[in-house]
Amino acid sequence: MTEKKKQITINPVTRLEGHAKIDIFLNDEGNVEDAYFQVIELRGFEKFCQGRPAEEMPRIAPHICGVCPNPHHMASGKAVDMVFGVEATETAKKLRELSLCAHYVHSHIAHFYALAGPDFIVGPAAPAKDRNIIGVINKVGVKIGGDVIQARAYAQKIQAIISGRATHPINNLPGGLAKPITAEEQKEIERMSKTLVDFGKFTLQIFEDAVVKNKAYADIITGDIYRHRTYYMGTVDKNNKVNFYDGAIRVVDPEGKEYEKFRGEKYLDHIAEHVEPWTYLKFPYLKNKGWKGIVDGKESGVYRVAPLARLNAADGMATPLADEAYQKMYETLGGKPVHATLAMHWARVIEIMYAAERIKELVEDPQITDTDVRNIPTDVVGVGIGQVEAPRGTLFHHYWTDDDGMITKLNILVATGNNNAAICMSVKRAAEKLIKNWKVDDGILNMIEMAFRAYDPCFACATHTLPGHMPLEIRIFDSGKNLYKTISRYE
Amino acid sequence: MNNKTLVLGVGNPILGDDGVGIHAVRELRKDAGCADFEEAPVSSLELVEMFLGYEKVIIVDAVKTREGVPGKIYELCGEDMPTLHGLSPHDVDFHTALEYGKKFMGQMPKITIYGIEAANVTDFGETLSPKVEESLRLVIEKIKKEIKDGS
Numbered sequence: 001m002t003e004k005k006k007q008i009t010i011n012p013v014t015r016l017e018g019h020a021k022i023d024i025f026l027n028d029e030g031n032v033e034d035a036y037f038q039v040i041e042l043r044g045f046e047k048f049c050q051g052r053p054a055e056e057m058p059r060i061a062p063h064i065c066g067v068c069p070n071p072h073h074m075a076s077g078k079a080v081d082m083v084f085g086v087e088a089t090e091t092a093k094k095l096r097e098l099s100l101c102a103h104y105v106h107s108h109i110a111h112f113y114a115l116a117g118p119d120f121i122v123g124p125a126a127p128a129k130d131r132n133i134i135g136v137i138n139k140v141g142v143k144i145g146g147d148v149i150q151a152r153a154y155a156q157k158i159q160a161i162i163s164g165r166a167t168h169p170i171n172n173l174p175g176g177l178a179k180p181i182t183a184e185e186q187k188e189i190e191r192m193s194k195t196l197v198d199f200g201k202f203t204l205q206i207f208e209d210a211v212v213k214n215k216a217y218a219d220i221i222t223g224d225i226y227r228h229r230t231y232y233m234g235t236v237d238k239n240n241k242v243n244f245y246d247g248a249i250r251v252v253d254p255e256g257k258e259y260e261k262f263r264g265e266k267y268l269d270h271i272a273e274h275v276e277p278w279t280y281l282k283f284p285y286l287k288n289k290g291w292k293g294i295v296d297g298k299e300s301g302v303y304r305v306a307p308l309a310r311l312n313a314a315d316g317m318a319t320p321l322a323d324e325a326y327q328k329m330y331e332t333l334g335g336k337p338v339h340a341t342l343a344m345h346w347a348r349v350i351e352i353m354y355a356a357e358r359i360k361e362l363v364e365d366p367q368i369t370d371t372d373v374r375n376i377p378t379d380v381v382g383v384g385i386g387q388v389e390a391p392r393g394t395l396f397h398h399y400w401t402d403d404d405g406m407i408t409k410l411n412i413l414v415a416t417g418n419n420n421a422a423i424c425m426s427v428k429r430a431a432e433k434l435i436k437n438w439k440v441d442d443g444i445l446n447m448i449e450m451a452f453r454a455y456d457p458c459f460a461c462a463t464h465t466l467p468g469h470m471p472l473e474i475r476i477f478d479s480g481k482n483l484y485k486t487i488s489r490y491e
Numbered sequence: 492m493n494n495k496t497l498v499l500g501v502g503n504p505i506l507g508d509d510g511v512g513i514h515a516v517r518e519l520r521k522d523a524g525c526a527d528f529e530e531a532p533v534s535s536l537e538l539v540e541m542f543l544g545y546e547k548v549i550i551v552d553a554v555k556t557r558e559g560v561p562g563k564i565y566e567l568c569g570e571d572m573p574t575l576h577g578l579s580p581h582d583v584d585f586h587t588a589l590e591y592g593k594k595f596m597g598q599m600p601k602i603t604i605y606g607i608e609a610a611n612v613t614d615f616g617e618t619l620s621p622k623v624e625e626s627l628r629l630v631i632e633k634i635k636k637e638i639k640d641g642s
Contacts (some may be wrong), residue, residue: 043615044615048505048615063505109535132587134587134590134591137591148595149596152540167533455557479527
């Protein structure tokens with residue numbers, strides 16, 4: 001036992017202040033008792049914002065995160081519309097949605113080709129040197145490398161045209177946008193949208209050929225290791241089809257039946273947050289079900305967001321090719337809802353298709369070049385709630401201001417926060433499978449990464465790119481809370 | 492894009508020392524001459540995609556090493572990655588992104604990286620800590636000279 005309690009550290013030479021830390025506690029038999037997933041805390045955002053004019057929030061909020069700046073810009077734009085008691089014009093709403101869809105294309109492509117692809121196209125058993133985006137592209141065809149770069153560049157260009165900057169957009173103002181798009185810009189976006197639709201079709205085909213038709217991969221997706229029967233949340237339009245920018249929030253139960261449907265502004269009536277002492281990240285849950293712990297099932301208030309949840313919560317996609325792919329996914333996986341976490345990857349490529357088709361649809365709308373892109377506010381209401389779907393799930397911005405429209409308080413509920421309990425469950429499930437009687441399988445690192453990577457989580461992180469790897473460390477403790485083993489991603 | 496050299500400031504401008512790279516390009520673009528200057532609050536793939544068409548890229552970023560002394564300056568080339576903090580799980584690592592760039596975007600530029608050891612990267616704020624501010628001045632001078640010499 002003495003030997004077993006010894007700390008075993010696997011070359012944590014480059015271990016730094018990590019953004020993700022996993023602590024696993026074992027019982028007396030050396031099996032998993034509990035698993036805790038923690039992320040680093042960034043402090044002082046509320047204080048940073050207090051006293052600033054609310055209309056600055058759409059430009060500040062995207063800096064919360066380098067991964068999903070556009071959805072923060074959009075949620076913030078909607079929140080400040082409400083703070084000043086004014087709605088965006090119809091054209092402004094369409095342009096905001098168009099920009100958000102372009103962000104989806106950009107974000108989901110990176111995820112599918114660079115992050116999911118190594119597991120599902122190259123394969124989990126392939127040599128480590130091939131398990132990356134280069135291996136993925138080598139396998140699907142080298143020409144695709146250029147197509148991936150072009151599609152991402154187009155998606156960035158569209159955001160830059162509409163929102164002023166690709167990465168940290170600036171165009172939203174209370175009541176709409178600072179500037180419309182010109183007829184030339186409309187033509188340019190229309191031209192690019194056709195390429196994106198083709199790229200969406202192509203990506204769906206790759207998914208089908210490389211993943212769906214490969215029994216081994218299909219088995220990984222549908223296997224029980226990451227399966228959780230939970231509630232699902234997503235935003236739907238008036239026909240209950242997926243929409244990223246606006247609509248009603250719909251929640252379905254683990255049987256797929258509508259449980260709740262409400263406007264984003266009413267989120268506090270439906271979502272509450274549970275606090276655990278071991279993490280600063282709160283655990284949102286369905287208020288009307290109550291908090292029953294980090295457990296799944298119909299009696300638990302735990303719900304999930306992100307692509308699969310959005311598709312589960314809707315009745316279909318609002319564009320034809322995406323809807324066709326949607327129907328096919330549910331037929332293949334045995335109907336709705338799908339509880340297999342790794343099917344998130346399939347849902348994500350369906351959303352690439354939808355986003356591309358929706359961009360084309362919106363840019364071909366004759367109203368899109370209207371110059372009427374702003375309703376000038378004349379009042380300060382003092383409270384605003386903005387909600388959109390970020391690629392990684394439902395996102396809420398809630399601001400309070402004084403009579404002059406200066407921020408006094410804010411609450412931001414991010415997509416990954418919504419998935420916190422689910423990510424913890426997936427991590428624990430992987431740990432239980434791979435730790436038996438004191439034997440810790442080193443494959444646990446990849447299995448755990450696969451679990452939380454499916455959610456494409458965003459840890460409100462800084463945007464650093466230079467470290468070799470995401471600093472992930474797994475610490476395993478015995479029943480006496482002594483450190484038993486440490487596994488770091490670094491070699 | 493009119494120049495052959497691109498200076499990229501990487502980081503988050505409202506997250507304390509994490510924004511040191513952004514502070515650098517904001518300062519450099521005032522009078523450093525013949526180069527393009529971009530704020531790059533982005534991650535690996537997107538960062539590498541910004542290299543397209545340049546012969547030389549200079550990156551300024553915050554560094555966080557295990558026992559690092561705030562303000563310490565690291566000068567590295569593209570192949571020689573230091574131990575810096577934080578990377579989103581949404582992205583690949585910088586090495587992979589560079590390989591991707593080499594393979595699918597043609598010739599990659601010569602890359603120089605200036606890393607400055609950060610003190611605070613977890614508290615929101617627009618100012619730098621004193622040691623980091625001091626080192627930023629030195630790095631700015633080095634980059635100005637590098638641009639001027641065309642080295």
